[in-house]
Amino acid sequence: MTVPKEQHPALKLAYRRRNVWDCLSGQEKGLVMAITDNYKSFLDMAKTEREAFETSLRYVKSAGFRPVDDAIALKPGDRVFAVNRHKALIAAVIGNKPLEYGLNVIGAHMDSPRLDLKPLPIYEEEGLVLFKTHYYGGIKKYQWLSIPLALHGIVIRDNGEPVYVLIGEKPGDPIFTITDLLPHLAKDQMDKKMADAVAGEGLNILVGGIPLAGEDLKDRFKLAILEHLSREYAIVEEDFISAELELVPAWQARDIGFDRSFIGGYGQDDRVCVYTALRALVETTAPELTALVVLADKEEIGSNGNTGMESVFFTNTIREIASRCVSGYKELTLRRIMSNSRALSADVNVGLDPGFKDVVETMNAARLGAGLVLTKYTGSKGKYESNDAHAEFVAHVRRVFNNAGVIWQTGELGKVDQGGGGTIAHLLAAHGMDVLDCGVALLGMHSPFEVASKADVYMAYKGYRAFYTR
Numbered sequence: 001m002t003v004p005k006e007q008h009p010a011l012k013l014a015y016r017r018r019n020v021w022d023c024l025s026g027q028e029k030g031l032v033m034a035i036t037d038n039y040k041s042f043l044d045m046a047k048t049e050r051e052a053f054e055t056s057l058r059y060v061k062s063a064g065f066r067p068v069d070d071a072i073a074l075k076p077g078d079r080v081f082a083v084n085r086h087k088a089l090i091a092a093v094i095g096n097k098p099l100e101y102g103l104n105v106i107g108a109h110m111d112s113p114r115l116d117l118k119p120l121p122i123y124e125e126e127g128l129v130l131f132k133t134h135y136y137g138g139i140k141k142y143q144w145l146s147i148p149l150a151l152h153g154i155v156i157r158d159n160g161e162p163v164y165v166l167i168g169e170k171p172g173d174p175i176f177t178i179t180d181l182l183p184h185l186a187k188d189q190m191d192k193k194m195a196d197a198v199a200g201e202g203l204n205i206l207v208g209g210i211p212l213a214g215e216d217l218k219d220r221f222k223l224a225i226l227e228h229l230s231r232e233y234a235i236v237e238e239d240f241i242s243a244e245l246e247l248v249p250a251w252q253a254r255d256i257g258f259d260r261s262f263i264g265g266y267g268q269d270d271r272v273c274v275y276t277a278l279r280a281l282v283e284t285t286a287p288e289l290t291a292l293v294v295l296a297d298k299e300e301i302g303s304n305g306n307t308g309m310e311s312v313f314f315t316n317t318i319r320e321i322a323s324r325c326v327s328g329y330k331e332l333t334l335r336r337i338m339s340n341s342r343a344l345s346a347d348v349n350v351g352l353d354p355g356f357k358d359v360v361e362t363m364n365a366a367r368l369g370a371g372l373v374l375t376k377y378t379g380s381k382g383k384y385e386s387n388d389a390h391a392e393f394v395a396h397v398r399r400v401f402n403n404a405g406v407i408w409q410t411g412e413l414g415k416v417d418q419g420g421g422g423t424i425a426h427l428l429a430a431h432g433m434d435v436l437d438c439g440v441a442l443l444g445m446h447s448p449f450e451v452a453s454k455a456d457v458y459m460a461y462k463g464y465r466a467f468y469t470r
């Protein structure tokens with residue numbers, strides 16, 4: 001008699017991607033819904049890098065973290081944070097073991113693709129007042145047409161005073177939009193390649209249309225808006241030059257599906273990892289090794305700049321922490337701490353979309369609902385510019401997750417030579433630490449409405465917690 005196929009002992013030898021929902025107890029399902037409801041609120045409060053920073057800072061402060069500069073000495077269990085220009089944040093819980101044993105680091109980024117206003121944005125044409133934009137990060141430009149946009153940001157007057165702008169989020173607020181061409185007259189547009197259908201200089205935002213009185217007054221439509229801005233915000237046109245005003249989708253994060261299994265929302269790359277990593281850290285008390293989260297800016301434009309992962313903020317903050325933990329601290333101490341550390345580069349990966357199956361290699365592609373994604377390498381054209389994690393470290397993370405009941409899967413950023421991309425993994429690795437890319441699979445990544453599985457968001461939180469406490 002043959003053994004029934006489903007019971008054959010050899011079946012245990014094969015890798016099997018599991019579905020998270022199959023593995024959750026009723027109680028854990030409730031936790032998934034509770035955590036992801038909170039995550040949606042986070043997404044709504046954190047639509048720009050500055051807002052993600054402020055929201056994260058409020059969270060760590062409310063959880064008893066204090067500025068590292070305020071402490072003279074640090075002991076196990078202490079909770080500290082450091083800030084960098086309203087855009088980057090590091091928070092840590094000091095471990096029981098000496099810092100020289102290394103840290104458990106999770107790094108994520110708070111910036112997301114968006115439309116920034118140009119330094120001189122405002123003009124009028126044919127009775128319409130418009131703002132010129134320069135897009136930030138990798139976008140498919142056509143996705144930003146014909147959707148409601150909200151204006152978020154800050155203007156700094158020449159005396160240094162900040163003016164905060166937030167229009168389009170409250171019910172009753174006006175919103176902004178980029179108009180698209182009607183299909184009736186879109187023959188030429190439709191014949192273009194998608195990449196060329198909308199020009200970068202075509203991403204102009206409609207902001208007004210009531211002129212000042214006096215038909216012979218030049219630029220009277222634009223001047224009317226400048227008058228409005230002067231009245232409401234006490235700013236002049238030159239103030240736009242020292243401003244960071246960003247257009248983001250005006251909608252809120254929502255449940256998707258009859259069963260509410262997914263979350264749709266703007267900025268989930270990479271705020272899904274920001275939220276889950278931060279929550280994991282906040283819930284970590286007295287870890288063996290010091291647990292640290294670094295939330296960086298500017299990842300979407302190459303991690304440059306002094307708030308990006310490439311800057312010294314990360315090293316300087318660990319130096320500040322180490323000098324308060326280690327007696328007789330010296331530069332070599334920092335080098336040892338760094339190279340003995342382990343890091344998860346917490347960033348999103350592509351989820352297999354049945355509508356776009358041909359861009360991934362299905363055996364190695366991540367599925368939505370199949371758990372936290374371990375991505376050994378990213379890069380392009382032969383793993384170029386990828387961190388490519390060491391087998392030993394991948395095994396370490398596997399073990400930690402398996403022991404903690406974390407449902408995880410392996411993933412790859414598209415099929416070979418299809419394209420690719422990068423994360424902050426290589427910048428963490430440059431310090432000598434072991435690094436693995438590990439995050440949530442998304443559908444519609446970099447679109448104004450990205451989709452994640454609630455099950456995966458929960459597993460990210462659970463996995464990051466396990467990594468910190470292991």
Ligand code: MN
Nearest residue numbers: 269270347348
């Ligand atoms: Mn990302």
Ligand code: MN
Nearest residue numbers: 269270300446
């Ligand atoms: Mn991205």
